[in-house]
Amino acid sequence: MGKQKQCEQCLQYADKFGRKYRGKRYCMDCYLYFFVKRACSHCGELKRIHRDEKKPLCYRCYSAITPCVRCHRVGRPVGRIESFGLLCNSCANVVLKPYRKCSMCGKSSRLSIDKKNGTNKPICQSCRYKMYAKCPQCGIKAALYKTSDGRDLCYRCVNGIHYYCSKCGAETYRSNKTLCQRCQACNRNDKRTIFNAELLGNSDIRAMFVDYVAWLTVNVGPAKAASVQNSYFDFFEALQTAPDDWERNVEFLTGLDGGHFRKSSLLKRYLDSLGINCDPSTLKAAMDLRTIHKNISTVLTLCPLGHQFIITEFFNERIAGYKKHRIKLQTIRVESSSIKRLYEHWAQSNDLNTAIRQLAAETPGTRCSLTKYINFATPTIQLTWPSVEASTEYRLAYLTNKYRYGGLTNAELQDYVKCFLFHFYGVSVTTGAFSIASSNSDITALFNHQKLWIAKP
Ligand SMILES: [Zn+2]
Ligand SMILES: [Zn+2]
Ligand SMILES: [Zn+2]
Ligand SMILES: [Zn+2]
Ligand SMILES: [Zn+2]
Ligand SMILES: [Zn+2]
Structure with a gap:
């Protein structure tokens, strides 16, 4: 009894086995029942072939024409036949059980250990191929074999095997693909x-x-x-x-x-x-209109409920003006960006006055493009751009703060000096009409042959 093994088909114990087929051992009874005499589709001889086999092949032909699932070589001595296919005798002892996680890429796949390439961890086929060197003759990455004249070539080149695309006839490089890449x-x-x-x-x-x-x-x-x-x-x-x-x-x-x-x-x-052809100016207009639509939809989601109607009305009127060629789309685009900025500030503070004060401090340039909207919305919405004095003060405070926490660009420094001159000296100058000399402790503004002291922000 000790030498008896279990038949993997009927699960009875037996000491004589007919065949191991697709990784399963068949006892004699099962063998004679499942393996009926059929004509081999390759050699034509009548052989015992599994009754469920759709393309009947005798054992000899199956081994001769089925490529090894690991190395794809054909006609090698058979090592093992598993449920997932044939393994040649050089691959039989390195293939592990199929479908575990590859230790290199993590994908679930049939794994093997590739000692030839110096790895002793189980890896998948595609990781293995990536590690191969290129065959010096055909340039395909593959396991290389020594030829009699001492060169290292891939299996195909060693044996002069060629595969051709079944559609265009061009040479292909994988036996399991019948069509070329193109x-x-x-x-x-x-x-x-x-x-x-x-x-x-x-x-x-x-x-x-x-x-x-x-x-x-x-x-x-x-x-x-x-x-x-x-x-x-x-x-x-x-x-x-x-x-x-x-x-x-x-x-x-x-x-x-x-x-x-x-x-x-x-x-x-x-x-x-x-x-x-689309005219560049038409495309530019479409781009502007696209931005306007995007800005409007942002504004409508940000703004307080009571504002939606006015915003929609405002833009309807502006777009109508564009259609009558009275307003450029670019103008409306700039307006929509400023309005968006206004409501972005509103969304942070929930207070329109705070929002507009922040705009005056951070982007005083938006004033101009907001005028039309402010006029349109008044008196339904209480919106007033701060006076020049107040704006200057907000701007000064903002730039001072920015100087301390991140520094100012050259243009911002110019603006700071300009605001300082206006706020503390009551002098209004245009940017560029003065020059700045800066020392460690303070700044001097020079204009009209006058030297004016400016506090460092
Ligand atoms: Zn059995
Ligand atoms: Zn056959
Ligand atoms: Zn193999
Ligand atoms: Zn892998
Ligand atoms: Zn080659
Ligand atoms: Zn082809």
Whole structure:
């Protein structure tokens, strides 16, 4: 009884076994039942082959034509046949149980220990391939074997084995891939094109999209075409409902991704090739309008409830002015940025006066672009830009603080001196009309042959 082993099919103990098949031991009874006489699909001989085998192969042929799951070599002496495939005799003792975490990349995979490359930790196939040197003959990373003339070549080069793409006939380098990389990319690209094209209901636009991908494929190759065709798909989708003169229509272009029309954009190059051009000033206007929309939506989420109506009204009026060619979009864009800044400050303090005081101190330049809005909102909203005296004081305090906690830029220092002159001497000068001399303890402003002492902030 001691020498008996368990049949892994029927779980009975036996001392005679018919065959080990896919990692499982079969007792004689099971063997005779499961392995029926069938014609081998390779050599044609009648042999005992597992009844569930879809492509019947006798043991000899299976060993002869099945590549080793680890090294992919074919026709090597068989080491072991496991449920996951055949291992040649040089790989049989290094492959561990399949599907554990690779100690190099952490992915779950079939692991083996690769002593040849000096690792004694179990790693996955793709990590193993990355560690290989390039075969000096074909340039592919692979395990290298000594040839009779002392060179180190990969298995294919040693044995003169070549694999060819089943579609274009070009040489490929992995026995388990029947298509070359280019043909695989072509397939991927074609499948994606069909999938995308079917989403376009308008047959003209669909044809244009297919033409666009064809242009892409010629210009950047099938692999890149497959990966970038989707990033411009929204353009073709939008084109289905576009006005006839869409390339001159600012509103339509505003709804699109601005990046589509950059010089480097493949879509732009394609449109150029068709002679479809967007005027730079139209694109600039679309960009401005896009920013305005973005700013408005930020403002509407930030502002207090009672302000939304006024803000919406204000911008409706401004945009209407733009449509009548009375106001430039760029002006409205600057206004929208200033209004956004105002409400960003409001969101921090929940007090409009504080917010506007902070604006006067930090970005006095926004005053000009806020005037229209302040006038529009008054008297519904109590908003007043501080007087020149008060603004100067806020600005001085802000710059003094900034000097102490981070330093001032040259322009800010100029502004500080200007505010100081106004606040303490009652002198108003334009920037650039005075020069500054600075020592360790104080600053001297020189203008009109006068020397004025300025406190260091
Ligand atoms: Zn059995
Ligand atoms: Zn056979
Ligand atoms: Zn092997
Ligand atoms: Zn790995
Ligand atoms: Zn080679
Ligand atoms: Zn091919």
